[in-house]
Amino acid sequence: MNRTCIRIGLAVALMAASSLAFARGCTPVVREGWVRMPPGSMPMMAGFGRIENPCGTPLTIVGASSAAFGDVSLHETRIVDGVSRMRALPELRIAPGQSAVLKPGGMHLMLMDPGAALQPGSKVAVEFKLKDGGKVLGEFVVRKAGE
Numbered sequence: 551m552n553r554t555c556i557r558i559g560l561a562v563a564l565m566a567a568s569s570l571a572f573a574r575g576c577t578p579v580v581r582e583g584w585v586r587m588p589p590g591s592m593p594m595m596a597g598f599g600r601i602e603n604p605c606g607t608p609l610t611i612v613g614a615s616s617a618a619f620g621d622v623s624l625h626e627t628r629i630v631d632g633v634s635r636m637r638a639l640p641e642l643r644i645a646p647g648q649s650a651v652l653k654p655g656g657m658h659l660m661l662m663d664p665g666a667a668l669q670p671g672s673k674v675a676v677e678f679k680l681k682d683g684g685k686v687l688g689e690f691v692v693r694k695a696g697e
Contacts, residue, residue: 582598
């Protein structure tokens with residue numbers, strides 16, 4: 551079998567697998583993503599939105615990255631003994647048919663060391679790494695604080 555046949559066969563197999571995932575409605579989706587600009591020139595921002603899992607199996611996010619930031623991680627803010635505390639989330643599990651909501655005062659993205667100054671209305675891409683090796687891409691719109 552020559553290389554052209556192998557490449558065509560692989561391409562067909564990948565397209566079939568992608569079509570099957572889409573036909574089952576099994577593509578996780580990031581909606582309403584936004585990044586809150588910090589006051590002044592702080593080297594960190596926070597990201598919010600909703601990650602939906604329309605699949606019939608659980609979805610586990612184990613990391614995040616963005617070309618626009620030096621470091622991206624999932625965090626959660628909780629009130630413990632009357633004090634607001636933030637901690638990193640090593641993974642975020644989303645049950646079948648459920649969503650995870652990233653919001654101020656709760657789960658959120660910590661976006662550290664922006665590579666360039668971001669302006670309100672600009673968009674940044676964030677890639678979520680899944681435990682099964684897959685990836686989910688989300689678009690986040692930059693907003694001024696209070697918007």
